[in-house]
């Protein structure tokens with residue numbers, strides 16, 4: 001009896017996949033009933049049904065009315081599918097909307113898909129299917145309505161950019177389709193040379209709804225199963241295979257498809273944690289994200305990637321080398337691409353953040369993988385900038401450019417099918433950003449320095465159990481796994497070499513990165529020369545690789561760099577330490593008491609985080625970052641922009657938490673308490689700066705506590721809080737919307753636009769709070785709050801640095817990033833009154 005994949009328990013399917021590999025699952029489960037002698041009527045092509053207002057375009061090449069050959073690829077339109085979108089309407093934010101957009105296409109979306117099948121595909125052999133979901137098509141400002149044929153009038157638009165995107169393949173192609181004309185999916189599939197690979201393109205709603213009831217749930221196994229069944233039934237293959245091909249299903253998506261893909265990623269994580277099945281299926285194959293990590297979706301992809309990495313690590317253990325090579329070739333892979341061309345760039349941070357989390361995993365676990373680390377890392381690459389506009393990301397070249405042999409789809413197909421190699425030495429090496437830490441193990445700390453300050457009645461702290469669903473993270477590696485210790489002289493030599501040649505540049509293209517790298521190296525040498533009249537070698541001769549603070553080694557910022565700081569900073573840290581360690585305490589005891597666990601120091605030449613020129617004080621060994629993960633740099637990834645004046649996750653969460661629980665929305669980027677002068681290294685000036693830093697610490701801490709409380713509230717507690725504070729919320733709202741407000745703390749009374757926060761209008765609406773609170777919890781692991789492997793704003797707020805530590809360090813002569821005028825680099829302290837100057841003393 002045939003069993004459908006959808007009917008099977010997903011866990012059983014996953015178990016089966018682990019046992020027999022990902023390929024071959026469907027075939028074991030489902031066997032096509034053959035009906036000898038029965039001639040099946042072919043139903044390829046979309047059909048017009050005027051009664052329903054549904055017209056399939058017969059203009060131009062009438063792409064969707066029947067099968068077309070594009071090169072050596074069959075382009076097969078199917079309709080009447082019972083999986084995928086089953087309605088003429090869809091839901092968005094609780095509202096119903098049509099799936100039709102007459103300005104772009106006369107064609108319907110319900111139950112339709114385009115299937116790309118290589119001519120040479122052998123259905124009696126295993127195949128791979130990449131299901132690619134299209135992005136939003138909600139207005140005539142989009143080039144196409146998904147896979148639907150464009151209405152000829154739209155192709156003649158006066159908007160040059162759109163007209164270029166809607167260019168048909170030739171002058172007769174007056175009603176072009178996206179996959180052929182814009183994405184070049186067929187051309188890239190053919191170009192890949194993989195003849196056992198199909199691409200399935202489901203047609204979704206205007207806001208990328210691919211779910212049966214017009215939502216963003218998706219069951220990939222059931223969907224592909226139906227597609228294959230239909231292809232056999234429509235006699236696409238002659239002779240027909242005796243049974244359905246064995247299949248491995250991978251997912252891909254552009255832009256708004258991220259909503260569906262992140263649900264599948266979350267479902268995979270939930271299922272792994274033993275939770276009940278949700279409405280979406282899990283990810284069973286690879287995942288390709290094309291500008292598809294939207295706000296609020298990063299955490300699901302991150303959790304999935306880290307879960308996969310944990311599982312891969314576990315799976316590799318105990319395998320023979322030959323089996324490891326095979327395993328890494330067939331394991332689930334993640335591939336990301338983001339546009340940086342015209343109008344692009346909005347997705348950069350989401351992708352670099354995800355890559356950062358992946359590389360953070362390798363820093364912790366890479367040593368355990370040994371020679372296999374590079375191979376596994378190559379399976380998880382999302383930091384792939386493509387210098388085209390958002391809508392051109394799939395084909396990967398700009399309008400009018402030659403596309404042969406190029407394109408993101410092609411690149412992904414190649415990356416997902418790595419060539420067989422003979423030994424792990426052939427893997428690409430781990431990039432510097434993913435090199436395992438080689439610092440000696442710090443003393444185990446039983447409990448991080450949390451701030452238990454809880455206002456009675458506002459909330460109960462979330463129990464540990466809130467994170468029970470997560471696969472346990474491995475802790476940092478102990479010294480025994482690290483490379484043999486280098487001598488002081490060797491480490492100084494390394495510091496000098498890296499300062500001269502090891503620079504890292506930020507930028508969208510290789511060229512920009514190279515230029516920025518050289519600029520950073522020059523900038524370091526120039527600042528040293530300016531400050532000391534000496535060269536780089538002489539400066540680093542006074543570098544102290546063995547420097548410590550509170551008994552903790554000061555680790556390098558990235559692997560490959562030596563530990564320690566410059567002598568000038570080491571002296572200041574010793575002075576601060578002396579003021580922190582109490583009588584009878586050892587420095588390490590003070591570290592435990594103060595909850596200080598991790599200190600990073602030297603960095604290769606690099607522009608300061610969030611800046612575009614100059615060199616960070618870390619590059620001179622004059623800066624330290626303390627407990628990076630839970631003392632974030634706020635306003636770095638989450639900086640407000642014109643398009644997003646409310647800022648990213650961290651800034652929004654702080655504003656919402658402080659408004660609800662503290663009476664007014666506070667902007668973490670606001671200026672700290674004022675200070676006049678006091679910019680020398682005199683004791684009096686340092687004291688004035690320390691007092692100011694202390695005031696600022698109190699302000700940030702108050703908000704950090706509120707953030708921790710806010711994120712820990714249950715929805716019932718939230719409802720109660722909103723109800724209790726409704727008068728205050730309404731009053732605050734009126735204040736915001738009434739007249740231009742003045743920020744009393746500023747000397748220059750700058751007038752702010754009354755409505756600069758787009759969410760102000762909602763704050764008296766309890767339903768909005770409920771939704772927003774949920775969103776805030778979801779996004780609390782993304783943006784600036786999610787940059788570390790142990791970051792957890794729900795548990796720690798956004799600052800674990802204690803008042804005493806900040807005061808002592810500033811009193812000793814350091815500037816604190818938490819007191820910067822705009823962005824707040826809370827983890828960061830540096831010495832600006834030493835030899836290297838030119839930075840404002842704060």
Ligand SMILES: [Zn+2]
Nearest residue numbers: 623624625828
């Ligand atoms: Zn720093």
